[in-house]
Every structure is written in C-alpha cells, then in structure tokens.
Amino acid sequence: MKLLLTTFIASLLFSPNKLTIEKWIxxxxxxxxxxxxxxxxxxxxxxxxxxxADTILFYKEDQQQQFTIKGGLIINVDGFDCHQRYxxxxxxxxxKAQEYPQLKINLLxxxxxxxxxxxxxxxxxxTLAGITQRMEIDYSVQTSNDGNLHLNGSRQVLFSDFxxxxxxxxxxxxxxxxxINVQFQLNLRAFKGI
Amino acid sequence: xxxxxxxxxxxxxxxxxxxxxxxxxxxxxxxSVTQEYLSSVFRTSGTTDWLYYAHPFVLSIALKWFWxxxxxxxxxxxxxxxxxxxxxxxxxxxxxxxWLTFSAIDVSLPMVLTWLLYGLIQAFVxxxxxxxxxx
Numbered sequence: 001m002k003l004l005l006t007t008f009i010a011s012l013l014f015s016p017n018k019l020t021i022e023k024w025i026x027x028x029x030x031x032x033x034x035x036x037x038x039x040x041x042x043x044x045x046x047x048x049x050x051x052x053a054d055t056i057l058f059y060k061e062d063q064q065q066q067f068t069i070k071g072g073l074i075i076n077v078d079g080f081d082c083h084q085r086y087x088x089x090x091x092x093x094x095x096k097a098q099e100y101p102q103l104k105i106n107l108l109x110x111x112x113x114x115x116x117x118x119x120x121x122x123x124x125x126x127t128l129a130g131i132t133q134r135m136e137i138d139y140s141v142q143t144s145n146d147g148n149l150h151l152n153g154s155r156q157v158l159f160s161d162f163x164x165x166x167x168x169x170x171x172x173x174x175x176x177x178x179x180i181n182v183q184f185q186l187n188l189r190a191f192k193g194i
Numbered sequence: 195x196x197x198x199x200x201x202x203x204x205x206x207x208x209x210x211x212x213x214x215x216x217x218x219x220x221x222x223x224x225x226s227v228t229q230e231y232l233s234s235v236f237r238t239s240g241t242t243d244w245l246y247y248a249h250p251f252v253l254s255i256a257l258k259w260f261w262x263x264x265x266x267x268x269x270x271x272x273x274x275x276x277x278x279x280x281x282x283x284x285x286x287x288x289x290x291x292x293w294l295t296f297s298a299i300d301v302s303l304p305m306v307l308t309w310l311l312y313g314l315i316q317a318f319v320x321x322x323x324x325x326x327x328x329x
Contacts, residue, residue, distance in 0.1 A: 038232060041225040084226070086233030086300075093234050167232050171246035172239040173217055174231045 022058040023191035024149060030187045032075060034091075036180040038167075045082040045091050047075050055191060056107055072106035072124070073186075090167050094159070094176075096129045103128050105184075110151070113141040122153070126182075128162040149188040156181055198262075201327040202254050205320045209250030212319055216312055227304045235300050254320055257283065261324040268325075276321030283317035284310060 033046040056071030077097040082088040095103075104127040111120030118141050125134045140152040158178050159166045168175035221228040261279065268275040288310055296306045 038229060040221040041229040043229070084229070086230050086235075089234045090232045168239045169231045169236045170217070170239070171243035173214075173246075174221075174228065175239075176232065 018061070020058075020060045024056050024058065024188035025191050026054045026056065026073065027148070027187040027189055030073075030185060032073075032182070032184040034080070034180050034182055036166075036176060038174060038176045040174060043082055043084070043087050045080045045088065047079045048081065056188070058110075060112070066109050066111045066120075066122075068109050069107040069122075072104065075103040075105070077101055077103055094164060094167050096164070100129045104132075108134070110139055110141075113139070115143075118142065124153075126157075126162075129164055131162045133157075133161050147190055149186075149190075151186040151188065152184070153186075154181060154183040197328055198258065201324055202251075202258050204327070205254040205258070205323040206251040208319055208323060209254060209316050210247065212316060213250060213312065216315065220308055224304070224308065227302070227308060230302060230305050233300070250316075253316060257317060257320045258324060261321070261328065265324070265328070272322055272325040272329075275325045276318050279321035279324075280314050280318035284314050288313040 031046060031048055033044055035042065035044045037043070054071060054073065056069055059068040059070070060066075077092055077095050078101065080088065080091055080095075082091055104125075106125040106127075108123040108125060110122035111117075113120045120139050120141060122137045122139050123134060124137055125132050135155055135157070137153045137155050142150040142152070144150065156179055159176075159180070160178060166176040166178055217228070257279070260283070265275075268278045270278075292306050292310055295301065295309075296303065
C-alpha cells in the first residue's frame with residue numbers, strides 16, 4: 001500500500017505534463033439571450049446583467065490539449081426580459097420558472113484557443129426545468145487589452161430537449177417554433193488573488 | 195325554415211373562413227399585436243380549441259335571430275342594410291363588452307381595437323348573407 005501511494009505521489013510530482021490552472025471571475029456585465037420565432041413574429045429574451053461574481057477554473061495539462069473547466073453560471077429565469085411584457089411572462093411560464101427558478105450552465109471544456117485560433121469548440125451542461133443536457137458549443141474567444149477574456153458562444157436547442165412545450169395559443173393558430181438559439185457572452189477577468 | 199337554416203349555415207361557414215383569413219392578414223400587417231396572443235392571459239391550446247372554431251356558428255345564430263326580429267327597420271340596398279346591422283351590433287354588443295374586457299383583462303388597446311374591427315366585418319358579412327337570402 002505504501003509503495004502504491006509513493007508511486008502515485010511520485011507520478012504527480014515528476015509528471016512530464018505540466019498542469020496549468022487559471023482562475024477567472026465572471027464579470028457582471030456578461031449576458032445571455034434566447035432568440036426564437038413564432039409563426040407570426042420573432043422574439044428575443046435577454047438576461048442583461050449577471051450579478052453573481054462566480055469564478056471558473058481552467059485546467060490544462062499541456063499546450064495541445066483543450067482546457068477542462070470547473071464552474072459555471074446560475075441565472076434566475078425571472079431575470080429574462082423579452083422586451084414585450086406578455087412575452088416575458090409567457091417565457092417564464094414556459095420555462096417553469098416557479099417550479100425551477102434557476103437556469104444552470106456548467107462549463108466543462110473549451111478548445112485550445114490562441115491568437116490565431118479564436119473559434120473553438122467546447123462543451124457545457126445546461127440544466128433547465130430540472131433536466132440537464134450536455135451540449136457542444138461553438139465559441140469565439142477574444143482577449144481585450146486589459147487581459148480580460150470574452151467567450152462568445154451560441155447553440156441551437158429545442159424546447160423538447162428539456163421536456164418543455166413551446167407555447168401555442170388561440171386554438172393552435174399561433175405557436176412558437178420548437179427551435180431556439182441560445183447566445184451568450186461571458187466576460188472573464190483573471191483572478192489575481194492568492 | 196329551410197331558408198333560415200341555409201342562411202345560418204352559409205353565414206357560419208363564411209364567418210369561419212373570414213375569421214381565419216383575418217387572423218392571417220392581421221398577423222401579416224400587425225405581427226407584434228398578433229404575437230400578443232402568446233400572453234398568459236390567453237388559454238394554451240387544448241380541450242377548449244373547439245370553442246374558437248364554433249364561435250362563427252354562435253355568432254351567426256345570434257345575428258340571424260336579430261335579423262329576423264329587426265330586419266324591417268333596415269332599409270336600402272343589401273350593402274347598406276348589412277352595414278347598418280354591423281354598426282348596430284358593434285355599438286350595442288361589441289363596444290360595451292370590449293370596454294369591460296379592456297378594464298378587466300391585461301390586453302393592449304390595439305388588440306381590443308382589432309377585435310372591434312373583426313366584429314364589425316363579421317357582422318357586415320353575416321348581414322350581406324341574410325339580406326340576400328332572407329330580405
């Protein structure tokens with residue numbers, strides 16, 4: 001047993017792959033929006049301010065691998081604003097806001113982005129209305145002069161992915177389409193604390 | 195009696211087609227007003243859908259009764275008589291009901307005005323059918 005433990009610790013200490021850990025803070029000006037269509041018009045619902053100062057950790061073992069991410073966002077479903085009072089209320093009802101008030105996004109991984117390779121793929125787990133779906137996301141990564149990181153991502157999802165039914169009213173004459181586009185911009189600031 | 199049933203049936207079918215056509219026209223002309231039907235004050239489609247499709251029949255029967263009782267006071271051409279029936283229907287029935295609806299239910303004024311317009315057009319078309327078949 002002692003030998004096994006010693007071998008394990010030694011393998012960590014003398015591992016040929018260097019483990020890089022970066023800690024980032026999600027800025028409150030990060031935002032998320034949902035774009036959808038009904039058979040009569042389009043709509044967009046936004047969460048303009050992300051008020052929780054959560055942190056996320058990026059892990060990478062060597063220069064070639066993608067980053068593994070630990071952390072994510074928790075968004076209040078009641079924070080969505082569809083810019084039309086009736087749509088806002090209806091979206092919250094459709095997303096079962098009373099029963100499941102939070103939308104959780106766990107970032108899982110992101111491709112190795114560089115100055116030359118800004119468009120990368122990543123994965124995340126989205127929990128909505130009590131159902132978690134692991135999804136691949138297309139990211140565009142930008143770095144600003146102050147060293148902050150801007151992750152722009154988008155993904156087409158179906159209401160049915162989360163066991164939800166898109167609204168349909170007036171004897172089915174008006175209905176929202178199954179597919180919606182989820183877009184987000186995460187503004188990340190490097191954590192400089194201990 | 196045959197004429198009464200025939201006119202009610204013709205009017206009902208005409209109003210049903212018209213109400214669907216008016217929905218799609220208003221969706222094209224006023225998409226943001228039509229999108230308001232997604233508001234949570236409206237029922238989600240389901241077991242009561244048939245009530246929507248039955249409303250032209252209810253309206254036709256009601257207007258037929260009104261026509262038979264008061265057609266003597268509407269004079270002039272078919273168009274004029276139909277227009278007068280539509281005006282009376284709007285003033286006596288639609289305006290008070292929509293006034294109450296607007297005061298009690300969270301719907302916008304443009305939406306209420308589209309309902310007034312629907313009612314006016316529906317009563318006008320029913321009036322034409324009745325003035326033609328049962329003058």
